[in-house]
Amino acid sequence: MAFTLFDEEWVYREHVYIALNKPANFECSRKPSHHPGVLTILPEQFSWRDVQPVGRLDHDTTGLLLMSDDGAFIHAQSSPKRHVPKVYAATTHDAVTDELIAQLLGGVQLHDEPAPLAAVTCRKLDAHLLEIVLEQGKYHQVKRMLAAAGNHCSALRRTAIGGLQLDALELEEGEWCYLDAEQLGLLVPA
Numbered sequence: 001m002a003f004t005l006f007d008e009e010w011v012y013r014e015h016v017y018i019a020l021n022k023p024a025n026f027e028c029s030r031k032p033s034h035h036p037g038v039l040t041i042l043p044e045q046f047s048w049r050d051v052q053p054v055g056r057l058d059h060d061t062t063g064l065l066l067m068s069d070d071g072a073f074i075h076a077q078s079s080p081k082r083h084v085p086k087v088y089a090a091t092t093h094d095a096v097t098d099e100l101i102a103q104l105l106g107g108v109q110l111h112d113e114p115a116p117l118a119a120v121t122c123r124k125l126d127a128h129l130l131e132i133v134l135e136q137g138k139y140h141q142v143k144r145m146l147a148a149a150g151n152h153c154s155a156l157r158r159t160a161i162g163g164l165q166l167d168a169l170e171l172e173e174g175e176w177c178y179l180d181a182e183q184l185g186l187l188v189p190a
Contacts (some may be wrong), residue, residue, distance in 0.1 A: 001043045002135070005045060005156070006135060008043075009078055010045070010172050011054070013189075014048065015069055015070035015073070016049065016051060016061075016067075016068060016069055016070075017067075017068050017070065017073065017178065017179040017180065018042070018046075018051065018066065018068065018176050018177070018179065019064060019065070019066060019067075019164070019166075019169050019171065019176060019179055019181065019183070020038065020042070020064075020065045020066075020067060020171075020175075020176040020178075021042075021062070021063065021064065021065075021166060021169070021171035021173050021174065021175055021176070022038060022041075022057055022061070022062055022063060022064075022065040022158075022173075023062055023169055023173040023174045024059070024060050024061070024062050025059055025060065025063060026038045026040075026041065026059060027059050028053040028055070028056035028057050028065065029053075030055070031046070034059065035042070035059045036051055036065070036104055038065065039052075039177065040049065041174055042067070044134060044178060046069075048190065049067045049069045049119060050069050051068060051126040052065060052067065052069070053065055053066050053070070054066035054068060054073070054074050054077045054078055055077065055078045055137050056107050056137075057139060057158060058143075060155075060156070060159045061156045061157065061158065062156070062158075062173060063088075063089075063156075063157040063158035063159055063166055064154075064158045064159065064160060064161055064164070064166040064169075064178075065158070066161060066187075069158070076187075076188050077161065077162075077187060077188060078137060078150055080135070080136055080137065081130060081137045082129050082188050084135065084161060084162055084187070085120055085133050085135055085161075085162060086134055086135070086137070086140050086160070086161050087131060087132075087133050087158065087159045087161075088114060088132050088133075088134070088156055088157065088158050088159065088161035089125065089129060089130075089131055089156070089157045089159050090129070090130050090131075090132055090142055090146060090153050090154070090155070090156050090157075091128055091129055091153070091154050091155035092128050092130065092146060092151045092152065092153060092154065093126060093128075093152035093153075093154050094123075094127070094128075094151045094152065095127050095131065095153060096124045096127065096128060096130045096148075096151075097124075099150055099152070100130075100146075101122045101123065101124060101130065103149040103150075104118070104119045104130075104132060104145060104146075104149055105118060105119055105121075105122050106118060108148035108149050108150055109139070109148060110144050110145070113138070117138065117141065117145060117147070119132040119133060119134060120134060120135055121126060121131045121133045121144075128154075131159075142156055143156065160189055161187065162186055162187040163186035163187070164179075164186040164187055169183075170176075
């Protein structure tokens with residue numbers, strides 16, 4: 001069923017499931033404080049539907065961000081109990097070494113965590129670029145883990161959530177799309 005809103009045609013959807021290639025300098029908050037919110041990238045109609053980010057990316061982190069107005073979906077994708085893998089490409093200040101990868105896989109202690117946090121997988125992509133997969137969603141986790149391992153994260157990009165790859169969506173930074181049934185099937189079911 002289609003309808004027109006502000007001279008624009010829309011298809012009725014009970015819930016919306018959106019993928020956004022988040023650019024830098026946008027906050028994943030409904031009430032941003034220092035930078036524009038990611039909701040300003042989407043058409044205004046989505047804020048009326050209470051669309052919200054599924055989890056958060058730091059303001060300077062780019063890449064795949066899911067958004068929806070379906071509370072069960074948001075919970076399923078962001079709950080640590082669901083072990084949803086999130087894949088990041090991290091550019092490091094110092095060269096990526098075998099020792100760095102071993103530390104990240106073995107677990108590093110962050111000052112406010114009771115136990116060490118470890119990457120699910122971690123591999124070198126280039127001299128200063130590594131791919132790290134996490135299942136938690138701790139505050140600044142990749143950056144803090146790299147710092148705890150003696151390096152520094154100079155750029156961070158989320159490239160995948162579950163089986164949904166950002167590159168397969170063919171979105172430029174700042175572009176978004178609706179997720180279809182096949183794409184939703186690559187994510188953890190609600």
